[in-house]
Amino acid sequence: MKPRHWSTVTEAGAISGIRFMFAIYRWLGRLPFRIVLYPVILYYFLFRGAARRASLEYLRHMRADNRLTSQQPLLLQSYRHxxxxxxxxxxxxxxxxxxxxxxxxxxxxHEVFDDLMHQGRGCIMVGSHLGNLEICRALAKRNVNVTVNVLMHTAHATRFNEMLARANSEAHLNVIQVSEISPATAILLQQKIxxxxxxxxxxxxxxxSGQGxxxxxxxxxxxxxxxxxxxxxxxxxxxxxLTIFCLRRExxxxPFFDLYVDHFADRIRLPRRDRQKxxxxxxxxxxxxxxxxCQKAPLQWFNFYPYWHRSAADSTSKQSPKR
Structure with a gap:
């Protein structure tokens, strides 16, 4: 059976549960939140089989690619994930x-970022589900002249986005829905750049919109x-x-966050003849x-969906010579 596309998977957990957990944090602090979090996460770990399998698959690939140094059992690593x-x-x-x-x-x-801002040049920042991109709000805090627009599939997490807005209705990024980019959207984005x-x-x-x-x-x-x-x-x-990663550590x-910004390209050129190449x-x-x-923070890539064409176990067995 073909695995479901990530965009068709609904938000895990009711918004009331998220509000309850956030209330614990607001009134009692982070330590009580963590104590309550253990059984809550254990419940999802046990009963969200697809997410657990995706987590284990990712960890197997990390280990097979020599990027996961911990020798803890993968099941324990997955729970920590x-x-x-x-x-x-x-x-x-x-x-x-x-x-x-x-x-x-x-x-x-930060010099890479600051140079562009001083020149008044807009740019695309490519991020991922590794770490916590919400912290990119700190970019706007460092420079009041910076406007950050986040392109995302907002329909996938409507309730959680509402929860973020309630946490602080004034502290918001410009969120642009991009299930697909129409000519009108392209014009809007060009204006922002x-x-x-x-x-x-x-x-x-x-x-x-599909696998194209x-x-x-x-x-x-x-x-x-x-x-x-x-x-x-x-x-x-x-x-x-530019690329952007925000990784968490204690x-x-x-919690403490390392925000990495790297120069990726002055401009992406796609010649007509060799466009696909x-x-x-x-x-x-x-x-x-x-x-x-991912090697810097192995347990912070939050893609709990089928990702690879083949499993790590299949790949390993096919690469191993038969005796």
Whole structure:
């Protein structure tokens, strides 16, 4: 049976449950939240079989590609993977209501970002579901002249987006629905780039409209599809491309975030004759970079969906010579 596309999977958990967990955090603090989180995550770990299998599959690929150094049993690693996801939900709510300040953020390679901003140049920032992109709000805090626009499939997480808005109705990013980019949307995005604004788009999920406009790449040792959309859009808008990752760690018992911004391209050029080849090479370069950052924070890639063409076990068995 063909696996469901990620965009067809509904939000896990009722909004009332998220509100309850957030209320625990607001009134009692992070430690009681974590205590309650353990059984909640255990429930989802046990009864969300598809998500658990996707987590285990990802961890097998990480281990097979020598990017997961921990020798803990994969099932325990998978539970910790789920726990990290639970913590990330709290972090998203906390940053929106102002509980996570710039003191909890280390901005790496900020010169790359600052140079563009000083020139008044807009750009596309390609992110992923590795870490916590909500912290990109810190970019706007560092420079009041920066406007951040997030391109996302908002229909996939309507209730959670409403929860973020309630956490702080004034602290918001411009969210643009992009199930597909129409000519009108392209004109709007060009205007934002020309005005020196940022467009943030995830580059690790295939298009909502179907399996077209993807490149087959090697990611963590196996073939999978990754979207061409961010790079096609960048070529149309003729703007620089940066990548952005925000990874979480503990410092002094409190969450701390490393925000990495890297230069990817001054401009994406897709010659008419070799368009697919250029897209393939560009998307593969992105996949390689994503794999490198997954190694920095193995349990923070929150893609709980079938991802690869073959399982890691199948890939390993087919590569092993028969005796």
């Amino acid at each position: 789920f726990m990290n996801f639970g913590e990330s939900i709290l972090d998203k709510l906390a940053v929106w209501q102002g509980d996570i300040s710039l003191d909890s953020l280390a901005f790496h390679n 020309d005005a020196g604004e940022l467009l943030v788009i995830a580059g690790d999920r295939t298009p909502v 406009n993807v490149s087959e790449v090697s990611f963590l040792g196996e073939r999978c599809d990754m979207p061409q959309g961010p790079f096609v859009l960048a070529s149309i808008l003729r703007c620089p491309v 410092r002094g018992g409190k 250029a897209l393939q090479e560009t998307t593969q370069r992105w996949a390689d970079l994503l794999a490198d950052y």
